[in-house]
Amino acid sequence: MNNQRPKILVVDDLVDWRTTLGGLLVDVGYQVAVAESSAAALDLLKTEHFDLVLLDVRLDETDEESTEGLTLAGEIKDRWPSTKIIIITGYGTSEILNKAMETDAEGRRLAANYIEKTKTGELVQVVRDALKKE
Amino acid sequence: MIDCHPKSKGSILVVDDLPDVRTTVLGLLLDEGYKVRSASNRANALELIEAERFDVAILDIRLDETDEENQDGLLLMHEIRERDPNIAILIMTAYADVKMVREALQPVNGSAPALGFLEKTEIVDLLKYVELALNNRQTKSVVCNLITQGENEHLEFKSSLRWDLNLGVVSKVLQQEVAITIAGMLNANGGNLLIGVSDDGTVLGLEHDFQSLRKKNADGFQLALIDIIRNYLGVEKMTHIHPSFEDVGNQKVCMISVEPSPEPVFLAMGNSYEFFVRVGNATHRLDVRAAMDYRRMHWKNGGDYVQNSFGR
Numbered sequence: 269m270n271n272q273r274p275k276i277l278v279v280d281d282l283v284d285w286r287t288t289l290g291g292l293l294v295d296v297g298y299q300v301a302v303a304e305s306s307a308a309a310l311d312l313l314k315t316e317h318f319d320l321v322l323l324d325v326r327l328d329e330t331d332e333e334s335t336e337g338l339t340l341a342g343e344i345k346d347r348w349p350s351t352k353i354i355i356i357t358g359y360g361t362s363e364i365l366n367k368a369m370e371t372d373a374e375g376r377r378l379a380a381n382y383i384e385k386t387k388t389g390e391l392v393q394v395v396r397d398a399l400k401k402e
Numbered sequence: 403m404i405d406c407h408p409k410s411k412g413s414i415l416v417v418d419d420l421p422d423v424r425t426t427v428l429g430l431l432l433d434e435g436y437k438v439r440s441a442s443n444r445a446n447a448l449e450l451i452e453a454e455r456f457d458v459a460i461l462d463i464r465l466d467e468t469d470e471e472n473q474d475g476l477l478l479m480h481e482i483r484e485r486d487p488n489i490a491i492l493i494m495t496a497y498a499d500v501k502m503v504r505e506a507l508q509p510v511n512g513s514a515p516a517l518g519f520l521e522k523t524e525i526v527d528l529l530k531y532v533e534l535a536l537n538n539r540q541t542k543s544v545v546c547n548l549i550t551q552g553e554n555e556h557l558e559f560k561s562s563l564r565w566d567l568n569l570g571v572v573s574k575v576l577q578q579e580v581a582i583t584i585a586g587m588l589n590a591n592g593g594n595l596l597i598g599v600s601d602d603g604t605v606l607g608l609e610h611d612f613q614s615l616r617k618k619n620a621d622g623f624q625l626a627l628i629d630i631i632r633n634y635l636g637v638e639k640m641t642h643i644h645p646s647f648e649d650v651g652n653q654k655v656c657m658i659s660v661e662p663s664p665e666p667v668f669l670a671m672g673n674s675y676e677f678f679v680r681v682g683n684a685t686h687r688l689d690v691r692a693a694m695d696y697r698r699m700h701w702k703n704g705g706d707y708v709q710n711s712f713g714r
Contacts, residue, residue, distance in 0.1 A: 287429025294428045295421060295440045302432050 274399050275299040275316070279309045279323040279340065280356065289322060289356070289391065296392050306340045313348060320352040320380075320399060325364055335364055341378050352398045355382040412536045413437035413455065417447045417478065418462035418494075423522065427460060427494075434529060444478045451482055456489050458535045460528070463495040463502060476505055479515050488649060490535035491515060496522045545648040545657055548594060549603050553683045556593035558583050561600045563656070564626060565610040572614050580627075581634035581669060586678040586685035588635075588642060588663035589700070593680065598655035607653030620647045623656060634669050666697050 276298050280286045286302045293300045301318075303309040306327060313321075321344055327336040341353050355368045368379040380398040383391055414436050418424045424440045431438045439454070441447035443465055451459075459482055463475035479491050493506045493516045506516035518531045553559055563580055566573035580595070587593040598608045608623060615622035624645055631640055642661040647654055668675040677693040678685050688696055 283433060287433050288425065289429075290432040291425030291427070291429030294432060294438050295424050300432055300438075 273297055273299045274319040275301070276395065277309060277312060277318045277321045277323075278302045279304075279306070279321060279327065279337070281305060281324065281327050281329055285324065285356075285385065288388065292388065292391060293322075293395065298395070306336055306343075309340060310343070313344065313351070317348075318351055320354065320395065322354045322356055322395070325355055325357045325368075338364065338368060338378070341368065345378055352380045353378060354394060354398055355379045356385060357382060358385045411435045411437070412457040412532075413439070414532065415447065415450055415456045415459045416440045417442070417444075417459065417465070417475070419443060419465045419467055420462075423462070427525070427528065430525070430528065431532070434532075436532070444474045444481070447478055448481060448485075451485055451489070456486075458490045458492065458532055460492045460494055460532075463493060464497060473502070476502065479506065483510075483515050487652065490517045492517055492528070492531050492535065493519045494522055494525075494528070495519075545596065545655060546650055548596060548657070549599055549605065549650065552603055553601065555680065555682055556587075556591065558587075558593065558595050558680075558683070558685075559599040559601055559603065560595065560597045561606050562608070563597050563611045563623065563630075565614045567606075567610060577630045578634065578671075581630050582678050582685055583680070584631070584643060584658065584660055585635060585667050585669045586680035587660040588639065588667040589678060589696075590662065590680040592642075592660050592662040595658040595660065596655055597658065598653065605650050605653045605655060608647075608656060609653075620654065620656075623647075627656075627658070634671075635667055636670075639663070639667060665701065666693075 276293055278286055278290045278293070278300060279302075280289070281304050283304070286304065290300045290302045301312055303312055309321070309323070312318075323337045323340060325337040326334045327340065328334040337355065341355065344351055344353060355365065357365065365382050368382060369377055371377045381394050383394050411434070414431055416424055416427050416431070416438060417440070418427070419442050421442075424442070428438050428440055439450055441450055447459070450456075461475040461478055464472045465474035465478070466472040475493065475495070479493065482489055482491060495502070503519050506519050507514045517535050520527055520531060548557055549559075551557060560576075560580060560583070561567055562576060564572050564577050566576055580597070583595055587595070597611075598606055600606055608620075611623055611626075612618045615626055617625065627645055628637065628640060631637060631643060642663055644659040644661075646657050646659070648657055666677065668677055677688045679688055679696060
């Protein structure tokens with residue numbers, strides 16, 4: 269029974285966001301793990317299967333230009349294609365989001381969806397939808 | 403099969419009717435690597451407790467904000483203790499009064515229902531309490547880990563101390579066997595004897611032994627054990643024999659830790675004395691000649707025991 273609860277990984281370098289988003293998702297019944305960096309996320313992904321990864325675009329608050337999250341998203345898509353990805357962003361830079369949501373030649377795209385940090389109220393619904401979609 | 407706590411850091415149930423408090427506490431614990439779940443009321447909490455195993459439960463007292471008088475958390479605390487006495491309970495509340503604290507920390511059957519009591523404003527202390535609770539649990543699980551190992555040179559299981567489960571009587575033979583096992587360990591490299599556990603590692607508990615005693619509890623059991631040691635080995639040997647009682651699931655087992663003896667220990671049987679040594683996972687009786695040889699080898703320099711492989 270335990271194993272039927274979808275497993276979600278939350279990746280954000282900011283502890284407040286990790287704990288808020290993670291806490292919300294546990295509270296609605298998901299199994300959740302958190303990671304603060306790409307490296308930590310990959311370590312976890314190697315040892316267990318996640319149905320969905322929720323990841324911050326920037327992943328490095330000290331670098332305004334960081335798009336490390338997108339790099340990680342690409343790597344996850346390559347290595348674990350069945351794992352869904354939702355991008356979280358604190359600053360809806362359309363360019364980055366466009367990239368994440370763009371469909372490739374085979375009609376696939378990197379992220380299932382994205383969500384802005386200011387709209388955590390929608391988080392659970394966005395996650396549910398992503399997990400439902402095939 | 404017994405559950406000896408998986409590798410994860412520990413699993414924690416958070417019960418509070420306020421979603422914000424739940425998510426904050428959950429997030430905090432999650433970030434520390436704990437496995438967490440939550441419930442908003444008593445019924446949901448009990449459902450989870452029955453379906454999954456938890457190490458710690460963090461409970462709010464007022465589980466219904468609309469009802470000033472609600473103290474469902476305290477009720478839940480007792481319900482959890484009934485179902486699984488090994489879950490450490492932490493009470494977390496915004497409205498503590500002395501009466502509540504007293505009820506949560508008042509010992510029942512020798513131990514307090516709650517391990518700690520903290521106010522919601524002290525949420526930083528929560529992690530300290532959780533660690534404390536889990537450390538408590540880890541000492542307990544020493545026995546649990548031993549049981550998983552199975553019998554070996556340093557470890558023997560016995561179903562009971564004196565009550566023969568097949569015949570339904572108090573048995574002299576069983577008591578003698580316990581004495582023989584202990585003598586064998588004293589004369590070899592020491593070890594642990596677990597009573598209340600069958601050969602195949604099934605936890606049977608000590609209830610039958612307890613019921614066979616005048617004092618039907620761990621105290622009575624310990625007195626009976628000392629009696630056996632006195633009769634067969636001499637009471638002074640108790641200095642190398644350390645019994646303790648541990649809970650495994652809902653059962654109690656007795657762990658007898660035996661140190662290697664600094665000198666040979668003989669077992670009194672009627673009018674004669676016998677010499678036993680634990681070799682591999684069995685205890686062997688040595689005849690006089692073999693015992694002499696063994697003594698020379700094991701206690702070099704006359705009588706001084708040379709510690710070798712015990713306590714690895």
